[in-house]
Amino acid sequence: xxxxxxxxxxxxxxxxxxxxxxxxxxxxxxxxxxxxxxxxxxxxxxxxxxxxxxxxxxxxxxxxxxxxxxxxxxxxxxxxxxxxxxxxxxxxxxxxxxxxxxxxxxxxxxxxxxxxxxxxxxxxxxxxxxxxxxxxxxxxxxxxxxxxxxxxxxxxxxxxxxxxxxxxxxxxxxxxxxxxxxxxxxxxxxxxxxxxxxxxxxxxxxxxxxxxxxxxxxxxxxxxxxxxxxxxxxxxxxxxxxxxxxxxxxxxxxxxxxxxxxxxxxxxxxxxxxxxxxxxxxxxxxxxxxxxxxxxxxxxxxxxxxxxxxxxxxxxxxxxxxxxxxxxxxxxxxxxxxxxxxxxxxxxxxxxxxxxxxxxxxxxxxxxxxxxxxxxxxxxxxxxxxxxxxxxxxxxxxxxxxxxxxxxxxxxxxxxxxxxxxxxxxxxxxxxxxxxxxxxxxxxxxxxxxxxxxxxxxxxxxxxxxxxxx
Numbered sequence: 438x439x440x441x442x443x444x445x446x447x448x449x450x451x452x453x454x455x456x457x458x459x460x461x462x463x464x465x466x467x468x469x470x471x472x473x474x475x476x477x478x479x480x481x482x483x484x485x486x487x488x489x490x491x492x493x494x495x496x497x498x499x500x501x502x503x504x505x506x507x508x509x510x511x512x513x514x515x516x517x518x519x520x521x522x523x524x525x526x527x528x529x530x531x532x533x534x535x536x537x538x539x540x541x542x543x544x545x546x547x548x549x550x551x552x553x554x555x556x557x558x559x560x561x562x563x564x565x566x567x568x569x570x571x572x573x574x575x576x577x578x579x580x581x582x583x584x585x586x587x588x589x590x591x592x593x594x595x596x597x598x599x600x601x602x603x604x605x606x607x608x609x610x611x612x613x614x615x616x617x618x619x620x621x622x623x624x625x626x627x628x629x630x631x632x633x634x635x636x637x638x639x640x641x642x643x644x645x646x647x648x649x650x651x652x653x654x655x656x657x658x659x660x661x662x663x664x665x666x667x668x669x670x671x672x673x674x675x676x677x678x679x680x681x682x683x684x685x686x687x688x689x690x691x692x693x694x695x696x697x698x699x700x701x702x703x704x705x706x707x708x709x710x711x712x713x714x715x716x717x718x719x720x721x722x723x724x725x726x727x728x729x730x731x732x733x734x735x736x737x738x739x740x741x742x743x744x745x746x747x748x749x750x751x752x753x754x755x756x757x758x759x760x761x762x763x764x765x766x767x768x769x770x771x772x773x774x775x776x777x778x779x780x781x782x783x784x785x786x787x788x789x790x791x792x793x794x795x796x797x798x799x800x801x802x803x804x805x806x807x808x809x810x811x812x813x814x815x816x817x818x819x820x821x822x823x824x825x826x827x828x829x830x831x832x833x834x835x836x837x838x839x840x841x842x843x844x845x846x847x848x849x850x851x852x853x854x855x856x857x858x859x860x861x862x863x864x865x866x867x868x869x870x871x872x873x874x875x876x877x878x879x880x881x882x883x884x885x886x887x888x889x890x891x892x893x894x895x896x897x898x899x900x901x902x903x904x905x906x907x
Contacts, residue, residue, distance in 0.1 A: 484517050485509055491521055495888075496528055497729035501537050502580040510582070510596055523600075528726040529894055533677065534603045536579065537725045541677075543684035545579050545604070546572045548676045552612060552668055559623055560615050567628040574631030577638075578611045586614070586639045591649040598653070604677075609667045613656045617641040675807035678789045682806065697721045701731040701888065706740065709761040709770050709881050715796045719759060722802040723774070724790060727757060729888050736882040743851045745833065748882070753780040755884040756895025761796065762847070762854065763878030764868035770796040771856070771867035773835045773845055778895075779828055779882075787825030791835060793844050793864050803844070803864035805836075822860040836862045851877055 488508045492498050504524070511520040527534035536542040550570040554561040561570070568574045577585045584592055599606045618626075618637060628634055641647060656667070668676065699716035700723070710716060710732050720728055735758070736751040752758060758779065761772045776790040793803040808822060824837035836844025836859030844859030845867060855874050856867040868875045885894045 481509075481512065484512050484520075487517055488512070488520055488524070492524055492528075495729060496525060496726060498528060498537050498725060500539050500542070501535055502542055502576075503535060503582050506580070506582040506584055507535070510584075510592065513593075527603075530603065533674075534599070539688050540681055540684045542579065543572055543688040544677050544680040546570070546575050547680040547683050547687075548673070549575060549578070549608060549611060551676060551680065552608065553615065556612060556666060557615050559620055560618070563623050563626065563628065564631075564634060567631055567634050569631040569634040571631065574634075577635045578607065582607075583610065586635055587642050587649070591642070594649060594653075605668075605670050605673055608673060609656050612667060613652065614638055614642070616655075617647075674789060678805070679807045700728070702734070702883075703731050703886065704734045706737065707732070707734045707881060707883070708737075708739070708879055709763060709796075710734075710759075710883060712797065714800070715761070715770060718794070718796055718800045718802075722792065722794060723885075727885055727894065730885040730894065731888055732759065732883040733886045733893065734881060735884050736880075738851060738877075738880045743880075745830065745847075745849050745851065748833070748851065749780060749828075752882050753778055755893065757885050759883045759885070761881045761883070763880070764854070764872075764875040765878045766872055766875045767868045767870055769798060769868050771845070772796060775826055775835070777826060779826070779833060781830055782826075782828050785824040785827050785837070787835075789825070791825045793835060793859075793862050793867060795867050795869065799869065801865075803862045805861045806863070807861070818860070836860070836864070847877065847880075851880055853877065 485505070485508060489505060492501075492504065492508075498504070508520060508524065511523060515523070524535075528537055533541075536545050550561070550565075553564065553570065564570045564574075577583065582592070583595060587595070595606070595610060598610075602609075615638075618641070622637075626634075626637060628637075642649075697717050697720040699713045700720040702710050702716065710719075716732070719732075723730075735755060736748055741747045741751055756776065756778050758775050759772060760775065761770055763769075764771055772794055774790070774792050774794070775787065777787050789805045789807070791805060795801050805825065808818070818839075821837050821839050825835065827834040827837065827843070831849045832846055834843035834846040838857060838860055842857040842859075843855070844862045844864050845854065845856050847854045853874070854877050856864070857873055858864055858866070865871070866873045886892060887894060
């Protein structure tokens with residue numbers, strides 16, 4: 438944290454000036470207001486330090502390269518409490534505003550290189566040769582949030598777009614900037630490294646003739662086919678998920694032998710989540726933004742009765758739930774993590790954050806992965822692969838196959854279940870011993886609540902921008 442702050446304070450933001458207008462009653466005095474070429478004032482240093490440390494301690498985020506720049510930009514127009522609330526919602530949002538792990542960051546970099554090669558083959562060769570597509574070469578985009586290649590007012594304008602679009606906006610802007618260098622100019626460039634490439638972009642964006650507003654119009658045209666050149670949100674998610682495997686194989690590995698701290702729980706009425714080993718594995722498998730949480734029991738067959746009617750009644754308002762199931766036949770504890778609320782739906786729903794798992798014995802997590810092995814145009818296969826959550830009046834399921842089987846399926850009475858290897862999850866039958874059909878013992882569903890304030894994550898009673906208590 439100290440190294441990051443030193444870099445920002447002493448160098449990166451020396452040329453950022455204060456906002457000219459403070460007329461709005463909702464804009465507090467900017468915490469970061471460097472006058473001319475001065476460094477960030479002491480008040481700004483304290484504010485940025487507070488935000489970074491709070492995100493680390495409260496939200497459990499240990500790795501997020503763009504966070505210092507994003508926080509510093511937000512602090513020019515918001516007080517600390519609003520900035521923290523904004524960042525918290527970004528991290529909790531499943532649409533991926535920020536890369537919150539080393540795996541995420543390397544996956545973003547690889548995905549960007551994938552789209553550059555797909556859309557701009559000639560540019561890809563030049564960028565690859567000078568190292569501008571390496572994870573360090575992409576720092577101006579994914580680490581510095583365009584602050585080194587765009588004018589200050591343009592970065593602030595882009596922040597408005599980013600707050601609505603999430604990472605889709607980052608990829609779209611990063612790809613659209615490549616159009617500033619024509620194929621003719623590519624042949625005449627004398628590039629020695631990645632910095633020289635981004636300097637070429639910077640020369641063009643700082644040119645008086647460059648209009649960021651007009652550039653946004655080309656990024657988001659009202660009509661025509663130009664917009665189709667940029668990856669749509671669903672395809673972008675597939676690509677990011679697909680390149681996670683590459684990220685795990687190529688990112689620097691820092692082995693931490695410290696066992697994960699078991700996730701806490703709020704009620705002694707729970708049974709399946711009481712063993713520390715189960716909660717320790719859940720802490721390891723949950724997305725980084727959900728690790729600093731506790732399990733809050735919202736449904737149990739022992740308390741609310743056995744049946745989908747009771748299940749839906751108790752769970753239909755809670756996103757990000759963990760379901761634990763006792764498979765009597767093998768005396769195992771299996772389950773699933775659902776990114777969306779369970780409620781009867783005629784269509785499948787959910788997203789790639791869903792996963793299946795066996796908590797005990799032989800704990801193992803089965804994350805969803807897209808298929809980019811050449812079947813990307815096979816719409817039927819993709820549709821089956823993306824049946825993350827299925828909620829009907831007579832069964833619930835996660836994961837699917839073309840033959841109608843599911844990764845995990847529970848019947849109407851929550852008495853019988855079945856588990857088959859599912860497309861995308863590549864799971865084995867969860868109960869173990871290659872047992873596909875099993876009897877259900879106790880079943881419990883937990884929502885996640887934040888440790889810091891006890892508020893439920895993703896519950897319908899909460900406002901999206903809940904600033905109470907900050």
